[in-house]
Amino acid sequence: MVAPGARARGWAAATKMAQRRRHAEGAKGPRILSPRASRAGALWPYCEKRCSYCNFNKYVPRGVEEAAMRSCLVTEAQTLLGLSGVRRVDSVFFGGGTPSLASPNTVAAVLEAVDRAAHLPADSEVTLEANPTSAPGSRLALASVLYLALSPQSLDDKELQLLGRTHTASDALQTLAEARRLFPGRVSVDLMLGLPAQKSGPWLRQLQELLGYCDDHISLYQLTLERGTALFTQVQRGTLPAPDPEVAAEMYQEGRTVLREAGFRQYEVSNFARNGALSTHNWTYWQCGQYLGVGPGAHGRFVPQGAGGHTREARIQTLEPDNWMKEVTLFGHGTRKRVPLGELELLEEVLAMGLRTDVGITHQHWQRFASQLSLWDVFGSSQEVKALLVQGLLLLDHRGLRCSWEGLAVLDSLLLTLLPRLQEAWLQSAPSPGQGG
Numbered sequence: 001m002v003a004p005g006a007r008a009r010g011w012a013a014a015t016k017m018a019q020r021r022r023h024a025e026g027a028k029g030p031r032i033l034s035p036r037a038s039r040a041g042a043l044w045p046y047c048e049k050r051c052s053y054c055n056f057n058k059y060v061p062r063g064v065e066e067a068a069m070r071s072c073l074v075t076e077a078q079t080l081l082g083l084s085g086v087r088r089v090d091s092v093f094f095g096g097g098t099p100s101l102a103s104p105n106t107v108a109a110v111l112e113a114v115d116r117a118a119h120l121p122a123d124s125e126v127t128l129e130a131n132p133t134s135a136p137g138s139r140l141a142l143a144s145v146l147y148l149a150l151s152p153q154s155l156d157d158k159e160l161q162l163l164g165r166t167h168t169a170s171d172a173l174q175t176l177a178e179a180r181r182l183f184p185g186r187v188s189v190d191l192m193l194g195l196p197a198q199k200s201g202p203w204l205r206q207l208q209e210l211l212g213y214c215d216d217h218i219s220l221y222q223l224t225l226e227r228g229t230a231l232f233t234q235v236q237r238g239t240l241p242a243p244d245p246e247v248a249a250e251m252y253q254e255g256r257t258v259l260r261e262a263g264f265r266q267y268e269v270s271n272f273a274r275n276g277a278l279s280t281h282n283w284t285y286w287q288c289g290q291y292l293g294v295g296p297g298a299h300g301r302f303v304p305q306g307a308g309g310h311t312r313e314a315r316i317q318t319l320e321p322d323n324w325m326k327e328v329t330l331f332g333h334g335t336r337k338r339v340p341l342g343e344l345e346l347l348e349e350v351l352a353m354g355l356r357t358d359v360g361i362t363h364q365h366w367q368r369f370a371s372q373l374s375l376w377d378v379f380g381s382s383q384e385v386k387a388l389l390v391q392g393l394l395l396l397d398h399r400g401l402r403c404s405w406e407g408l409a410v411l412d413s414l415l416l417t418l419l420p421r422l423q424e425a426w427l428q429s430a431p432s433p434g435q436g437g
């Protein structure tokens with residue numbers, strides 16, 4: 001077991017390193033915006049135990065060959081940065097699995113590799129997902145990390161047991177207090193909702209309790225019952241009740257109201273921040289910016305060098321860590337799948353991802369992806385869209401297209417109207433075969 005003091009020492013060292021990096025960079029003045037800027041996500045695929053609800057790409061190994069994994073993460077980061085031609089990385093997100101189980105050396109090695117292959121400015125956002133775990137072998141000492149995404153998931157010990165978590169509510173709150181001391185204003189927490197048999201009142205009391213401890217960023221995640229998980233099987237067999245979607249919707253609605261009253265801005269469907277503590281890394285996903293995915297099962301979106309600067313690709317790395325390591329050793333990367341994204345596909349992403357944010361899609365942003373087809377062209381004359389505007393769920397004006405506060409809660413149903421409208425408008429605007437040169 002790692003004593004709280006030991007974790008604290010690790011974090012303190014980490015913060016000092018990060019501050020030194022910032023200080024060294026300070027003299028260089030404002031950075032120049034480059035079209036070859038990107039974000040990077042590094043995946044650590046291992047966990048101590050399988051949570052009952054999770055179907056992420058994660059493995060519970062007998063032992064981890066950390067040096068080999070580290071070396072492959074470094075190699076793949078360098079290869080993908082080289083292929084992308086990216087010159088600057090504005091954020092690195094260590095996700096998982098459980099990256100807080102990786103040693104500080106591994107985190108530092110990946111950051112150094114990114115900085116060598118491209119430039120990692122000192123004020124870049126470096127975040128690490130961390131379980132509030134107290135299990136043996138847990139190593140939460142971190143190098144150069146500036147932000148921590150901590151996942152209590154629940155503050156009810158029975159629910160935590162149901163979820164198969166390795167920590168209690170009190171462990172989570174203790175870790176949160178330590179983290180806030182070391183990363184003031186830079187600790188995010190996750191809380192799940194819509195669990196089997198969960199009731200709105202007790203869940204809201206958990207949220208209120210969390211508000212007493214938390215920092216400036218909260219994510220609320222509604223449980224998705226994923227096929228292949230233990231929770232899914234229990235519900236299917238009838239040993240647990242299926243989560244009630246109406247109760248979950250009520251929790252979400254009341255939860256976001258509580259957070260609004262506590263001064264949080266709901267800047268995305270599941271994410272809330274105050275004092276400007278938005279995650280700029282995740283913002284890039286919702287804005288369809290480019291990002292590189294490093295590690296087993298990582299996803300990326302970037303325009304490879306030599307593709308004429310136009311064809312953006314979705315890239316997925318090999319899932320299974322041993323196979324991924326073999327491929328990285330042989331080829332320098334473990335990319336399993338490359339899918340060139342067509343123009344319509346990209347526009348669908350811009351629409352569906354952009355509307356997740358409170359800012360929505362500005363005209364300027366849309367024009368970057370669709371120079372021939374404005375938001376007015378697509379949505380301005382549709383009767384169905386007009387009905388959504390009249391109901392106050394959607395706004396289309398001089399700023400662009402966005403959901404209202406009410407609309408954000410029912411985005412999935414709005415997209416059922418908006419996506420077919422986009423497809424129709426795009427097909428009408430595309431030159432028919434035989435037209436043109």
Ligand SMILES: C[S@@+](CC[C@H](N)C(=O)[O-])C[C@H]1O[C@@H](n2cnc3c(N)ncnc32)[C@H](O)[C@@H]1O
Binds near residue numbers: 224
């Ligand atoms: C995959 S975890 C990685 C972080 C870390 N391993 C942890 O569990 O704390 C990232 C987040 O995904 C969320 N998540 C995973 N599976 C989910 C599911 N089936 N439904 C809703 N949220 C889920 C969890 O809330 C968790 O905070």
Ligand code: SF4
Binds near residue numbers: 050058
């Ligand atoms: S929720 Fe996190 S800790 Fe649990 S199995 Fe998934 S990745 Fe691992």
